Every structure is written in C-alpha cells, then in structure tokens.
Amino acid sequence: xxxxxxxxxxxxxxxxxxxxxxRQTCQDFELLLADGIHRYRAPLxxxxxxxxxxxxxHLASDGIALSNYSxxxxxxxxxxxxxxxxMMPDYAWLADDTVEIHARFxxxxxxxxxxxxxxxxxxxxxxxxxxxxxxxxxxxxSQVEFHRDDPEALWELYTTREAERYERDLASGALDALMWSxxxxxLTLEALQQLPIEHEHKLFDVEWSHRFxxxxxxxxPIEAWEELNGLDEDLDGSHLYQDLEWGERLHRTERWTWExxxxxxxxxxxxxxxxxxxxxxxxxxxxxxxxxLKRVTGAAxxxxxSLRERRAAHHAV
Numbered sequence: 001x002x003x004x005x006x007x008x009x010x011x012x013x014x015x016x017x018x019x020x021x022x023r024q025t026c027q028d029f030e031l032l033l034a035d036g037i038h039r040y041r042a043p044l045x046x047x048x049x050x051x052x053x054x055x056x057x058h059l060a061s062d063g064i065a066l067s068n069y070s071x072x073x074x075x076x077x078x079x080x081x082x083x084x085x086x087m088m089p090d091y092a093w094l095a096d097d098t099v100e101i102h103a104r105f106x107x108x109x110x111x112x113x114x115x116x117x118x119x120x121x122x123x124x125x126x127x128x129x130x131x132x133x134x135x136x137x138x139x140x141x142s143q144v145e146f147h148r149d150d151p152e153a154l155w156e157l158y159t160t161r162e163a164e165r166y167e168r169d170l171a172s173g174a175l176d177a178l179m180w181s182x183x184x185x186x187l188t189l190e191a192l193q194q195l196p197i198e199h200e201h202k203l204f205d206v207e208w209s210h211r212f213x214x215x216x217x218x219x220x221p222i223e224a225w226e227e228l229n230g231l232d233e234d235l236d237g238s239h240l241y242q243d244l245e246w247g248e249r250l251h252r253t254e255r256w257t258w259e260x261x262x263x264x265x266x267x268x269x270x271x272x273x274x275x276x277x278x279x280x281x282x283x284x285x286x287x288x289x290x291x292x293l294k295r296v297t298g299a300a301x302x303x304x305x306s307l308r309e310r311r312a313a314h315h316a317v
Contacts, residue, residue: 003030004031004086017090020093024097024100026103027099029099030081034059035061035072038061044176044180077222080222084220088217105219115219115220117217117260226311229301245291248291
C-alpha cells in the first residue's frame with residue numbers, strides 16, 4: 001500500500017486534491033493529512049473527509065509558529081501504514097493514473113533502493129488570476145523604514161507580519177468557510193477536470209520537472225525514511241531547505257537512486273480563475289548554512305530519536 005502524505009498550512013485546496021484522488025485507477029492507498037491548522041480546520045471538514053472512498057487520517061501538527069514541515073512529515077511517516085511514502089502538495093489536480101504510476105514502479109523495483117520522481121506536462125494553462133487574495137508579504141505596501149540594508153531581515157519581518165495576520169484570521173473564524181475549498185460555489189467533477197491551475201505552488205508542484213528533489217509527486221520506500229532518520233527538524237522554518245538537504249543525504253549514501261517517469265500531456269480548457277494563499281510561516285533563518293555545517297562535520301540528523309524505533313513502537317501497539 002502507498003501512504004500519500006500531504007503536509008499543509010493553507011486553507012482550501014482539499015476539494016481539488018481529494019476529488020482527483022477519488023478518481024485514481026489505483027485505490028490501494030491512504031491519505032495522511034498533516035495539518036498545521038488542524039485545530040481550526042478539523043471540525044469543519046470531518047464530514048467531508050469521512051465520505052471519501054479511501055482511508056484518511058487527519059493529523060494535527062504543532063500549529064503555525066513555524067512551518068512544522070519537517071516535524072509534521074516525520075510524525076506522519078511514523079504512523080504510515082504503507083510501505084511507500086508518496087509526497088503530494090495541497091491544491092494538486094492529479095491525472096487519474098498518478099498513484100498507479102508510483103505503485104507500479106515500486107512493485108517492479110521492490111528491494112532495489114529506488115525512488116521515483118514523476119509528473120505530467122500541462123498545456124494551455126492561462127495566466128493565473130486571483131480568485132482569493134491569500135496571505136503573502138507585500139513589500140510595496142509596507143511602511144517599515146528600517147533594515148533596508150538587509151533584504152533578508154526585511155523579508156523575515158514582512159513574512160512574520162503576514163503569518164500573524166493569518167493566525168488572527170484563523171482564530172477569529174474569518175476563514176472558516178474556506179477550510180475545504182476557496183470557491184463559493186460547489187466544484188463539480190466537470191469543473192475540476194477543466195480547472196486551469198498555473199500557480200507557483202499548484203500544478204507546478206506535480207508537473208514534469210528535472211528538479212533535483214522537491215518532495216512533491218515523489219515516492220520513497222519506507223526504508224529510505226528509516227535509514228536517513230527522516231527530514232532534518234533543525235531546518236524547520238520558512239527558508240525551507242529540507243527538500244534539497246533530504247535529496248543530498250539520499251545521494252551521499254550511494255545506495256539510493258532516482259528514476260523519472262513522465263506521464264502524458266494534459267490540455268486544460270475553459271479558463272476559470274484560481275489562486276491559493278501561500279503557506280505562511282514565521283521564519284527561521286540560516287537553514288542552508290546549518291545543512292552545510294552538518295554535511296561537513298557529519299553530524300547526525302535528529303540525534304535524539306530514531307524514526308525506525310518510533311515506527312516500530314507505534315505499529316507494535
């Protein structure tokens with residue numbers, strides 16, 4: 001079985017992904033929703049998750065003080081029932097055979113220490129058009145006059161401000177109606193099949209790509225997670241470096257290899273507006289330098305615990 005792992009902090013997007021998962025030609029999977037806004041979203045989407053034709057576990061992350069990206073993924077891997085982890089982003093519209101491609105690959109290469117990067121080529125996607133404002137730093141609207149000589153510090157300030165605004169709106173209930181979908185009208189199957197998505201976090205995440213490692217539409221045997229002891233939780237923050245660092249560590253083992261399988265081309269017609277809020281985080285800087293220091297010194301990743309032992313303890317219960 002495949003465990004599809006979705007880490008998210010954004011409102012909306014579950015309608016798009018869950019509808020496309022419902023139509024997969026291979027249904028031998030579970031969905032692990034590692035949710036950074038679980039305490040706000042869970043009671044509002046429980047009924048919709050309960051009627052999906054595949055098993056779903058809605059897991060609580062630690063909130064949005066940091067990205068929780070590494071920690072929430074590691075926690076989800078601990079409880080995963082599948083022998084393959086397929087990483088998937090929110091708002092992703094998947095072709096019907098997406099899961100089948102990954103399942104077939106790992107069945108054919110079981111025990112060979114192979115990972116798969118896949119993706120489709122999307123054509124005729126129109127330019128994005130904002131249907132939902134979302135939350136993102138707007139440097140041009142800021143009145144802040146300090147830190148002008150340090151763009152990174154300024155970006156951190158703006159990002160933190162937007163994260164705090166997002167958290168206030170979540171706590172107030174202002175975003176309750178958007179927890180499942182950002183659309184006011186119900187999304188039909190026909191509308192989803194015609195949905196144009198050209199946004200830096202959306203179809204781009206599952207599109208055919210020669211990127212080294214993005215932890216999106218990529219699948220890894222559970223043994224890879226146990227051998228590398230998961231993602232490095234020291235790199236948990238908005239200047240994400242976990243994906244590249246994960247790929248570098250896999251590569252340095254000289255035991256794990258990647259293959260790429262391209263799906264077909266999908267032509268998207270009947271343009272309609274689509275936009276999604278960025279994942280808003282309170283920043284933690286210097287991820288790249290921390291990762292490089294660990295690489296040079298050979299320091300252990302997550303030295304306080306073993307992902308393999310955590311999994312064994314969980315599944316023994």
